[in-house]
Every structure is written in structure tokens, then in C-alpha cells.
Amino acid sequence: MSASVLPRPETESPKRQAVLDAAADLFIAQGYGAVSMDAIARAANVSKATLYAYFRSKDQLFATIITEACQANLDWETVLPAHGQDVRAALTGFGRRMLGFVLHGRALAIHRVVLAESVRFPELGRAFYDGGPATARTLVASWLAEQASAGRLRIPDPEVAAEQLMALLRAGLHLRALLGVPPAPSEAGIDAAVAAAVATFLAAYGDGV
Amino acid sequence: MSASVLPRPETESPKRQAVLDAAADLFIAQGYGAVSMDAIARAANVSKATLYAYFRSKDQLFATIITEACQANLDWETVLPAHGQDVRAALTGFGRRMLGFVLHGRALAIHRVVLAESVRFPELGRAFYDGGPATARTLVASWLAEQASAGRLRIPDPEVAAEQLMALLRAGLHLRALLGVPPAPSEAGIDAAVAAAVATFLAAYGDGV
DNA sequence: GTCTATAGAAGGATAGAC
DNA sequence: GTCTATCCTTCTATAGAC
Numbered sequence: 001m002s003a004s005v006l007p008r009p010e011t012e013s014p015k016r017q018a019v020l021d022a023a024a025d026l027f028i029a030q031g032y033g034a035v036s037m038d039a040i041a042r043a044a045n046v047s048k049a050t051l052y053a054y055f056r057s058k059d060q061l062f063a064t065i066i067t068e069a070c071q072a073n074l075d076w077e078t079v080l081p082a083h084g085q086d087v088r089a090a091l092t093g094f095g096r097r098m099l100g101f102v103l104h105g106r107a108l109a110i111h112r113v114v115l116a117e118s119v120r121f122p123e124l125g126r127a128f129y130d131g132g133p134a135t136a137r138t139l140v141a142s143w144l145a146e147q148a149s150a151g152r153l154r155i156p157d158p159e160v161a162a163e164q165l166m167a168l169l170r171a172g173l174h175l176r177a178l179l180g181v182p183p184a185p186s187e188a189g190i191d192a193a194v195a196a197a198v199a200t201f202l203a204a205y206g207d208g209v
Numbered sequence: 210m211s212a213s214v215l216p217r218p219e220t221e222s223p224k225r226q227a228v229l230d231a232a233a234d235l236f237i238a239q240g241y242g243a244v245s246m247d248a249i250a251r252a253a254n255v256s257k258a259t260l261y262a263y264f265r266s267k268d269q270l271f272a273t274i275i276t277e278a279c280q281a282n283l284d285w286e287t288v289l290p291a292h293g294q295d296v297r298a299a300l301t302g303f304g305r306r307m308l309g310f311v312l313h314g315r316a317l318a319i320h321r322v323v324l325a326e327s328v329r330f331p332e333l334g335r336a337f338y339d340g341g342p343a344t345a346r347t348l349v350a351s352w353l354a355e356q357a358s359a360g361r362l363r364i365p366d367p368e369v370a371a372e373q374l375m376a377l378l379r380a381g382l383h384l385r386a387l388l389g390v391p392p393a394p395s396e397a398g399i400d401a402a403v404a405a406a407v408a409t410f411l412a413a414y415g416d417g418v
Numbered sequence: 419g420t421c422t423a424t425a426g427a428a429g430g431a432t433a434g435a436c
Numbered sequence: 437g438t439c440t441a442t443c444c445t446t447c448t449a450t451a452g453a454c
Contacts, residue, residue, distance in 0.1 A: 015419080031325060033242020036447060047421050052449065116240060116325030118388050125388035133384060160405050163381045171376040175342060179327050179334030196369050204412035224437080246430060256439050261431065421454080429446070436439080 095194035304403035
């Protein structure tokens with residue numbers, strides 16, 4: 001359909017991939033404004049002309065990189081609570097995996113960059129939200145609904161409960177990590193935060209466990 | 210004490226104030242990278258030389274502006290729950306006031322800018338956290354402790370409970386607003402979010418209300 | 419496709435007159 | 437203190453050779 005002048009994205013070009021990799025690392029680590037096309041070309045070991053042969057502009061390269069980074073963020077299925085388990089244990093496992101993901105360096109960096117540029121690139125806010133929090137909420141909500149059907153939880157509104165569960169898990173830890181306010185999150189800190197969040201969630205939604 | 214070459218910050222200079230005002234609006238709205246010293250000078254109706262007479266560099270001007278914006282953020286005392294009130298009503302009022310603040314345009318913009326630049330300017334992350342979330346948490350925690358002493362709530366750890374209360378209030382609304390994902394927060398949406406948060410909080414920490 | 423070289427604009431910061 | 441004018445660097449993007 002599209003007779004674009006640019007090479008097809010599907011084409012496996014090593015140079016193109018090198019540009020994507022280098023640009024992703026730089027943009028995610030330093031943001032849009034702090035990274036120049038020179039720096040990207042240098043890091044990818046190509047000339048700027050080659051870079052511009054594959055990508056129309058800095059804006060387009062940035063949007064491409066970040067949009068993809070938002071989608072390839074995580075396989076949420078592996079993070080979700082298990083099914084045949086004690087509810088508290090299942091929630092605790094989910095909480096640990098979720099925090100282990102959202103508190104790690106690259107996820108934090110993507111989060112920062114998307115927030116920073118969501119005004120100038122509104123589609124990035126959308127891509128991040130849909131590929132991350134929204135997907136997670138939907139999956140968690142349906143898991144909670146199952147548990148409610150099985151009589152193990154009392155959940156009036158699974159979407160709201162899912163949002164609240166994830167909010168409780170993030171609580172203060174996530175913001176501090178995003179801002180770089182010490183102490184850096186540790187395994188022990190994560191476990192404590194998860195335990196507190198799960199305790200509160202079950203006190204509100206548990207079926208008298 | 211300081212025999213600085215720069216004019217004293219305390220000195221009431223109209224030009225200096227004009228620069229501060231213009232720079233604050235621009236930096237907060239567009240971030241560090243998207244704003245040039247030319248643009249600031251133009252918006253403040255001064256020359257660049259004057260601008261540099263008051264501020265050593267773009268970095269210093271930016272840090273000054275954002276640090277101050279973080280401190281002058283809010284008078285939390287007026288947002289805190291009232292004392293002689295029904296607990297649910299007090300929490301609901303607090304929730305509405307808190308969300309009314311953190312969801313409004315300027316607060317969101319500051320939040321975005323600080324997150325974006327907290328890597329390059331770590332002191333900003335600290336200033337924001339201390340002047341905002343940390344202060345709020347401490348005040349809320351002491352209010353919760355009072356209520357617990359009065360037998361109206363059961364709070365094992367007031368700091369944790371305060372963090373959880375604020376997390377429940379923000380839940381999904383805050384992130385969506387930061388990312389610019391529609392729908393924009395409305396009065397009705399805020400009220401619903403507050404009601405859901407307070408219900409969950411009281412289910413977990415209430416004394417059988 | 420890929421490079422070197424460069425155009426053309428904009429950026430941060432300063433010199434020197436008043 | 438304040439301005440105009442300018443320096444030097446860096447930036448995005450492209451032209452032209454191979």
C-alpha cells in the first residue's frame with residue numbers, strides 16, 4: 001500500500017537496527033532534548049546521512065523508539081497472580097513481580113521520558129498508558145473477578161479494585177524511585193511494601209481470611 | 210557573608226522578578242530543553258545580558274525556578290482533614306482538596322518537569338519530594354495517629370497508612386492526568402475516586418463504622 | 419546505501435558602549 | 437544595570453561523491 005521513500009521498517013537492515021538500538025539507549029537514558037542526532041550516529045557507528053536515510057527527523061525517530069519501548073515493556077501474563085494458589089500468596093507474588101518490574105532502571109527511565117514529553121508528543125502518553133497500566137489493570141481486574149466468583153474475595157467493582165491494588169503496591173516506593181530520592185529500593189523494602197499493600201487490600205476486600 | 214558578584218536575591222529588582230516570572234512560566238510549561246535563554250529574555254522584556262547579570266547560567270536559573278516552585282507549592286495545613294468531624298467526612302474533604310490540588314494544571318506541569326530533570330538535577334527530586342509528598346505524608350500520619358488515639362481508627366503504622374491513603378486517592382486519576390490520557394479529570398470523577406478510596410481505606414483501617 | 423563535508427539556523431554566553 | 441551586537445559552539449538536516 002505505502003510507496004514510502006524510506007526503507008520498509010520490516011526490512012532487516014543491520015545499520016537501521018544499530019540506529020534503533022543506540023537511539024533507544026540514549027533517548028531512554030537522557031530524554032529528547034539532551035540527545036543529538038550526532039550522538040546517535042556516533043553511538044550507532046553510522047553517518048548522520050545514513051541515519052536520515054532511515055528516519056525522516058529526530059521527532060519521528062524519537063516517537064518510533066519510545067512507542068516501541070512502551071509496547072515491548074513486559075509480558076504481563078507472567079507477572080499476573082497464579083490461579084490455583086492461596087489468595088494472599090498469589091497477591092504477594094504478583095506484587096513482588098510488579099514492583100520488581102516498575103522499579104527497575106529501564107522501566108523508570110521510560111516512565112520519566114514519556115511523562116516529560118507527553119505534552120509535546122501526546123500519542124506517547126497514550127501508548128505508554130495502554131501498553132502498561134491499562135493492560136495490567138484489565139488483566140488484574142479479571143483475575144480479581146474470578147477470585148470473587150470463587151468466593152475468595154468480595155469485589156464490588158473489579159476495575160476499581162485492580163486500580164487500588166496497584167496503587168497500594170506502588171504507594172511511596174515508585175515515586176521515590178522515579179525522583180531518585182534515597183534510599184534506593186531494596187529487596188527488603190519491596191517485600192515490606194508488598195506485605196503492607198496486600199494486608200490493606202485483603203482487609204478491605206478479603207472474605208474474612 | 211557572601212560577597213557574590215551577582216545581585217542579592219533579596220534585592221527587589223523589577224527586572225529580576227520579570228525574568229523569574231517569565232522563566233517560571235516557560236520552564237514549567239515546556240521543560241528545560243525546549244526553552245531557550247532567548248525566549249526567556251524576550252518574554253521578560255529584557256536583554257540576554259541583563260538576564261545573565263542576575264543568573265550565572267541556564268542551569269542555575271532553572272534550578273532556582275523549579276526549587277522555589279516546589280516549595281511554594283501548597284499550604285498543606287488548609288488541605289488536611291478537619292479535627293472535630295466525622296472521620297469519613299474528614300477524609301472525604303481531605304481527598305477532594307488533595308486531588309483538586311495535585312490534578313490542576315500547574316501542579317501537574319511541575320511534577321512532569323521535576324521527574325524529567327531529576328536525573329540531571331538530583332536536588333530537584335529531593336526538593337519536590339520534601340516540599341510535597343513527604344510533608345503531606347507526615348501531616349496526614351499525625352492526623353491519623355490522633356484519630357487512632359481517639360479510638361476512631363485502628364492504625365498500626367501511621368506513616369504507612371498515610372502513604373496508602375494518598376496512594377488510594379491518586380490511584381489511576383493522577384497518572385492519567387500526568388500523561389494527558391483522556392478523559393480529563395472532572396468534579397464527578399474526582400468525587401467518585403475519593404469515595405472509592407475512602408471506602409477502601411475505612412474498610413481496612415476503620416473501627417467498625 | 420553509505421560516506422564526508424557543509425549549509426543554515428539556533429543555542430548559550432560575553433564584550434563593550436552608555 | 438542595561439542595552440546592542442557578536443562570538444563560538446552545537447544542532448538539524450541535506451548535497452554530492454562513491
